[in-house]
Each structure stands twice: as structure tokens, then as C-alpha cells.
Amino acid sequence: IPRPSSIMREAGAKISRLSASSSACLRASVLDCTQSFASVTSALVETAIACGVEASAGGRVAMLVDCAGLCCRLECEGFGVHPDLALRDENLKVLTQFAVVQLVTRPRGSLETVELLWQGGNLASRRQSRHVLPSYGSWIIARDLMRNIPVRRNLLAKTPKGKHLALLRSKLFPIVASNGHLSFDLSSWGPSKQAGLAFEAEAGTPTPLLLLKAFGIDRRNLVQIRAAAEGVEISLYYLKDWRLQQDVLFEHVLVNGAGPEAPAAGGWEAAKDRLGRAAMDLHREDLRGRNRKKKRPNFSLLLDVRTRAGGPAEAGGREVDEALEEVAQAFLSAERENQSGDDRGGGGEGGGGVATGSGVRLGKVSFKLS
Numbered sequence: 364i365p366r367p368s369s370i371m372r373e374a375g376a377k378i379s380r381l382s383a384s385s386s387a388c389l390r391a392s393v394l395d396c397t398q399s400f401a402s403v404t405s406a407l408v409e410t411a412i413a414c415g416v417e418a419s420a421g422g423r424v425a426m427l428v429d430c431a432g433l434c435c436r437l438e439c440e441g442f443g444v445h446p447d448l449a450l451r452d453e454n455l456k457v458l459t460q461f462a463v464v465q466l467v468t469r470p471r472g473s474l475e476t477v478e479l480l481w482q483g484g485n486l487a488s489r490r491q492s493r494h495v496l497p498s499y500g501s502w503i504i505a506r507d508l509m510r511n512i513p514v515r516r517n518l519l520a521k522t523p524k525g526k527h528l529a530l531l532r533s534k535l536f537p538i539v540a541s542n543g544h545l546s547f548d549l550s551s552w553g554p555s556k557q558a559g560l561a562f563e564a565e566a567g568t569p570t571p572l573l574l575l576k577a578f579g580i581d582r583r584n585l586v587q588i589r590a591a592a593e594g595v596e597i598s599l600y601y602l603k604d605w606r607l608q609q610d611v612l613f614e615h616v617l618v619n620g621a622g623p624e625a626p627a628a629g630g631w632e633a634a635k636d637r638l639g640r641a642a643m644d645l646h647r648e649d650l651r652g653r654n655r656k657k658k659r660p661n662f663s664l665l666l667d668v669r670t671r672a673g674g675p676a677e678a679g680g681r682e683v684d685e686a687l688e689e690v691a692q693a694f695l696s697a698e699r700e701n702q703s704g705d706d707r708g709g710g711g712e713g714g715g716g717v718a719t720g721s722g723v724r725l726g727k728v729s730f731k732l733s
Contacts, residue, residue: 597667
């Protein structure tokens with residue numbers, strides 16, 4: 364069998380070395396902020412909030428995704444992105460490798476409107492903008508997405524509406540939930556298969572209502588289990604019909620309203636994962652000894668942790684572990700009652716409320732984090 368190199372020599376083909384800019388694009392393409400419209404959108408929103416000057420209560424973030432034009436536009440009202448901070452932002456550094464990015468901003472305390480333009484990963488211009496913003500705010504426009512990666516560009520253009528909007532909601536929910544002082548309006552334009560309102564949220568919306576609005580959940584299908592210890596209160600939210608769900612809608616941890624990037628979220632992420640594994644073990648236990656097959660369920664959950672002044676912010680203490688154990692046992696008790704009600708033909712109404720711990724332990728699953 365001839366070697367590929369000999370075949371290429373006979374055909375007169377040459378192997379060209381990639382340029383430095385193309386190599387940088389390929390290295391950056393594995394990063395999360397280039398995987399989908401939702402990833403690009405969440406990266407822009409995170410940039411606007413992180414680089415915003417005094418993003419105080421009353422501010423608004425409006426995001427529009429143009430699927431047909433392969434363009435994303437973000438508008439901030441009430442606060443502006445500082446241009447010097449934007450130049451150092453890691454999300455923008457990666458995104459500018461794959462798109463033309465324009466920033467028009469007037470940060471708080473400034474009388475001038477500044478315009479920055481990135482092309483090919485480099486800052487092409489920085490000047491005073493012709494578009495004078497009458498109040499503090501910013502526009503960030505990322506257009507011609509994935510212009511140098513045609514395969515990824517085609518995948519973006521052909522993403523079905525259901526998957527596209529579901530990704531937008533899943534990616535943006537923790538950002539919205541952890542910035543309750545801001546209002547959000549997130550929409551998608553394009554062909555009918557991709558257009559639609561992702562969701563909108565007013566400042567100060569409580570977490571349960573935000574879940575209902577963001578994912579279109581029936582109020583009767585959302586279960587909340589609470590447990591409290593000295594200095595900490597833990598709430599578990601999940602869907603009552605999780606055994607029938609086709610997709611995981613949400614799987615997040617909030618610690619004092621902050622998302623998973625919070626320093627104290629590591630232990631809580633482990634607690635969330637253990638609750639998810641407990642649900643899967645419970646599903647396998649339901650099938651044990653039965654001659655029927657069920658699809659693997661998709662367990663959506665949100666672990667919302669609130670600590671009071673002087674209370675423990677991290678998981679691992681005795682009081683916190685006891686509260687987590689109470690949440691876990693209440694979940695198992697409620698779901699066993701719910702499943703037994705289904706088996707008796709009761710319609711599954713037994714697990715819709717807040718359950719109390721019954722001391723039932725599932726196999727060898729332990730919810731202690733020490």
C-alpha cells in the first residue's frame with residue numbers, strides 16, 4: 364500500500380503550513396463560547412456585565428440573536444461597558460477570532476461615546492463614535508459569525524428552533540438568576556424554525572417564577588423542597604414529571620444568588636450531582652423486578668442556597684450536611700410516594716407538594732459531603 368506522502372507527490376500536491384491566525388482560531392474553537400448561538404450570546408452578556416461600570420438596579424440587558432444573518436446584538440441600558448475593561452476581557456478575545464465585533468459605549472461618568480472595532484482577532488480601530496448615546500449604555504454587535512469556519516457556520520444556520528431556544532434558555536438562566544438587579548429581554552430572529560422569544564425577566568423576579576417563565580413550566584409541575592440549618596437555607600427545585608422528560612431543562616446551583624463561578628459553589632456542585640445520581644438510582648430501583656423497559660429519564664434540578672450573615676457559605680459543615688440530608692430524604696420520600704401512587708393508578712398526585720424527611724435511605728448513596 365503506497366504511503367499517502369508518495370501519492371501526494373505523484374499528484375503534485377503540497378502541504379501548506381497554517382497561518383498563525385488560523386492556528387489561533389483552531390485552538391480557540393474548542394472553547395465554549397464558540398459552540399452555538401447560545402454560547403456566543405452568554406459570552407456577550409457575561410462580558411457586558413463584567414465590564415459594565417456600576418451595573419446597578421434598574422439596568423436592562425436586551426439581547427437579539429439573528430439566526431439568518433448570523434449576528435448577535437446586545438444592548439445595555441442604564442450602564443455602559445468600559446472600553447479599557449473590554450480590551451482585556453477573555454470572552455471578547457476569543458470571539459473576535461470568529462466574528463467582526465463592534466462596541467459602541469458610553470460608560471457611567473463619561474461624556475463621550477467611544478466605538479471599538481475588532482477584526483480577525485485584532486483591534487482595528489478605536490475612536491469617538493458618530494452615534495452619540497444620550498444616556499449611559501452600550502451596544503455590542505457580533506456579526507458574520509464563524510466566517511472562517513464554514514462547517515461550524517453551516518451548523519449554526521441549521522440548528523432547529525426547539526434546540527436553539529432550549530440552549531439559549533439553559534445557557535442564560537444562571538446569568539439572569541445571578542443578576543437579579545437587572546432586567547433581561549432575550550429574543551431570537553430568523554427563519555420560523557429558529558425565531559421566538561427566549562424569555563424575559565424583570566429585576567427582582569423570585570427564583571421559582573424565573574424558572575416558570577424561562578422554561579415554560581406549568582406551576583403545578585414544579586416541586587420545591589426546603590431545609591434550613593443554622594445560618595443557611597437550602598431549596599431544591601425539580602420537575603414532578605421528571606421520569607417522562609425528554610431533555611434536561613435546567614441543572615444549576617445558585618449560592619446567594621451567584622452562579623457556579625462563585626468561590627463557594629464547589630461543594631454545592633457536588634451536592635447537586637449526588638442528588639442527580641440519587642434520582643437515577645431511584646429510577647433503576649423502580650424498574651427492579653419488572654418486565655418492562657423505560658427510557659432513561661432526564662432529571663432537571665436547581666439547588667438554591669441562601670446563607671444568612673455569619674452563616675456557612677460552603678458545604679461540608681455538620682449543620683449544612685444535616686440540611687442537605689433532610690432535602691435528600693424529603694426528595695426520596697416524596698418520589699417514592701409519587702411512584703407508588705402511579706402504580707396504584709392514582710395519577711401521581713402524591714408527590715406534588717413539599718415533603719418531609721422520612722429517614723429512608725437509597726442503597727449506598729450518601730449525601731454527606733465531609
